[in-house]
Amino acid sequence: MTPSFATCDLCDAHKNATPEHFRTLPPVFRDFGTRRVFCGPVVTVKCFEDNTLVKAAVESTGFDETPAGRICKVLVVDGAGSLRRALLGGNLGAAAARNGWAGVVIDGCVRDVAELAALDVGIRALASMPMPTDRKNQGLKDLAVQIQGVWVHPGDWLYADADGMVISSARLS
Numbered sequence: 001m002t003p004s005f006a007t008c009d010l011c012d013a014h015k016n017a018t019p020e021h022f023r024t025l026p027p028v029f030r031d032f033g034t035r036r037v038f039c040g041p042v043v044t045v046k047c048f049e050d051n052t053l054v055k056a057a058v059e060s061t062g063f064d065e066t067p068a069g070r071i072c073k074v075l076v077v078d079g080a081g082s083l084r085r086a087l088l089g090g091n092l093g094a095a096a097a098r099n100g101w102a103g104v105v106i107d108g109c110v111r112d113v114a115e116l117a118a119l120d121v122g123i124r125a126l127a128s129m130p131m132p133t134d135r136k137n138q139g140l141k142d143l144a145v146q147i148q149g150v151w152v153h154p155g156d157w158l159y160a161d162a163d164g165m166v167i168s169s170a171r172l173s
Contacts, residue, residue, distance in 0.1 A: 003039045007163045010172055019151075025165040026148045029105065032116040033093065033123035039159040040071060040102040041171075042152055046078040047139030049085040051092070054106075057141070058092050062101030072102035074122070074158045078145035079108025081126065085133045088123065090115030097121040103160060107147045122160055 007024075014022040041064075045053045054077055063072040075096070079087050088096075088104060090112030096104050096119070103122025109129035110116060116123050144153045150167065152158070157168045 003037055005039065005159055005161070005172070007159055007161050007166050010159060010166050010168075014168070014172075021169045023150050023167045025150050025167065027164055028126060028148060029124040029165065030127065031124055032110050032113060032128070033103070033119050033121045034117065035103065035120055035122040037161045038074065038103040038122035039157060040074040042076050042154060042156045042158050042167075043073050044076050044078070044143060044145045044152060044154050045139060045141050046143060046145050047087065048080045049082055049133050050136050050138045051087045051133045052135045052137045053139040053141050054087050055092055055135070058088075058096040058099060058101060058104065060099065062096060062099045070100070072100055074103045074105060075101060076145065076147060076152050076158065077104065077106040077108065078147060079106055081148070082108045083127055083129060085109065085131050086111035086129045087133060088125070089132065093119050093121065093123060096123075103158070105147070105158065105160070105165065124160065124165070
């Protein structure tokens with residue numbers, strides 16, 4: 001099911017909100033998955049050129065069952081903007097789609113672009129880079145991260161469409 005929202009409308013409604021409650025991500029991210037519109041509560045990972053925790057996250061269940069129905073989550077990866085190694089490729093992208101994630105937003109790179117383009121999951125990253133990471137089991141999860149200078153906290157809601165991405169401290173209706 002495609003979510004019903006427009007980030008422009010969300011910005012119009014919340015343009016005077018404090019940055020603690022509503023923020024926009026800079027327009028530096030490219031789409032790589034087939035799902036162009038997605039939203040959900042945020043799960044965070046912080047890693048630098050090591051995708052061990054990204055792999056663990058996308059291989060886990062990407063949604064919560066609630067009385068109101070299934071709520072798919074968005075993985076936000078603080079890769080420190082590195083353009084030297086890809087933090088997500090075709091196999092991990094397929095795991096994210098298979099496990100019900102709404103989307104993955106990476107402040108870094110992806111690879112296997114043709115494979116990612118066929119997956120029903122939102123994938124946004126800075127660029128593509130064919131070089132894989134070395135898995136050294138380094139990184140942190142479930143903490144506030146800075147994505148292109150914007151703070152994102154676990155449990156925030158991320159909304160993405162063709163106009164951009166916004167972050168809210170609470171679910172928006």
